[in-house]
Amino acid sequence: MLKEMITAKDIEIGLQATDWEDAIRKSSRRLLEKGAIEQEYIDSMVNVLKENGPYIVLGNHIALAHTRPEYGANEIGLSFTTLNPPVEFGSENFDPIKLIITFSATDSNSHLSLISELAGILGDDEVMRNLFESTTSEEFYNHLVSALDE
């Protein structure tokens, strides 16, 4: 399912951001343009992080930017953004963040298989190294797809 959803257009390589807020806002542009989310969704992601701390940091250098569906999520959306240089998210253990996965869903269950597929590859250090080091969105996409096929 993840494979069918993602194209190279959903991937941005080497985004420059001044801080985590800037990184989240910029990484969300693609979903906003597609209409998957409203501006409100982006503001909410930033506010939630300000309130709760960096709990969206999943593990080694990855952040899953998302918030509740009622804050302007129109459909399931997913986009990948690698950061160059990496950005501090205030996570004690996993800074700096090299990859932001911006994510939206309309309820808390419809996207589970997607998340589960994603979980399968994010824990794999080698795959992640390949993804972090990709220099074009095509390269990133190919690494992602081949990891999913495994």
Add this chain to the structure above:
Amino acid sequence: MSFRSKAQTFGSKLSNMVLPNLGAFMAWGILTALGIALGNELLQSFIGPMLNYLLTLLIAVAGGKMVYGYRGSVIAAVATMGLIIGSEITMFIGAMVMGPLSAWILKKFDSLIENRIPTGFELLINNLSSGIIGAGLAIISNVAVAPIIVSLTKVLAAGVDFLMEYSLLPLTAIFIEPAKILFLNNAIGQGVLTPLGITQVSDFGKSILFLLESNPGPGLGILLAYMFFGRGNTKGTAYGASVIHFFGGIHEIYFPFVLMKPVLIFPLILGGMTGSFVFTLFDVGLVGVASPGSIIAISIMASMGDHVGIYAGIIAACIVTFVTSIPFVRKTDDNEEQLKSAATQMEQLKGKKSRISSVFDSEENTAKEFDFASVKKIAYACDAGLGSSAMGASILQKKIIKAGLEDINVFHLSVSDLPTECDVVVTHQSLMDRVKELQPNVYHIDIVDYLNAPQYDELVNKLKDSQQESKTL
């Protein structure tokens, strides 16, 4: 599971049916007290219906909800209605039986037909099943269960009557005081004494039974002994503890002082007996549950004109415990560690982390006797309840299935949807404070790494080991 932890689980289930409804019990107590004292007919008209219907149904609802959520509480109330109509006495004990039981029956039925309902018919079938089973259970309750409960209540009440008639009530302290230290107080206090006490209130306008367990005198005696004759840290802690105990009504606070020096159980029993003796002597009672057992709650609930006798009983209990415990407390060497380890021991006795132990030790302790074998549902919480938590839950679930523990279910949700029905809550470190506030009584795991948290494997191993252990037992 040891007998003690079984008894505790049972006790906490009983008290969980009463505790959420204490507000209603107190309201009833106030209306009853005023109604009788003022001779006001309007107020008196509340007494019977509120007792027999409202309070009984509230107990059933809480019991049903415990087993099967709101759906359980509905059928619990319906089935209990059969009990209420089928008997002349107040059906608290019956509601405590039929409430959870009927919810359990519905739950079993639902899981039997779960996969056989044609799409689109769920709502219809769910309503029909709950309605038909509910009506059936109400009739069975009325015809078959009510008489059994009536005779059971009569036996218990006869036992209490016997004790009261021969002035033997003080002897109950022999059971009540040690049971409190072992955290079995709720099983006795809410499970037995409250229903019987309420029955007495509706007959005589007050009951001494409410005073037996809630009397803060003996505990205060212990704490005073430490305040005057303890040394160092114990002395300082006892001072604050006595305020929390006596005015806050949180008796757990003195338990570590007793566990540190178990022989103190005898002064406690003596004090409890003295208190109950004085209460009997003055023929005093409360008009409703005094919970927590604070001097303030007791004063409010005291029957008109009984205040002096009640205070006398509490003071007498306190003095007797105080004086008899002095020799033991004096002998105790000051040892900060001892008090801390007693507080830890207390947690183990209780089987979960006690809100009180933080008074003695600010370090975080995880519950040591958490029963991993009984874990069925693990909640994974994050703020939104769809991204990080879904990710973590998916990974944890895979690991659990891999370990061969198919019947354990991991689900994700938003922190704001807590509390929920589960045994363990996993969440990100930065959200743990909120989780603990919303659902303190489960096993908590905080992680920082959703993907590769070492806590996952730790948990899976614990689950596996405990299941194997319980199988070989």
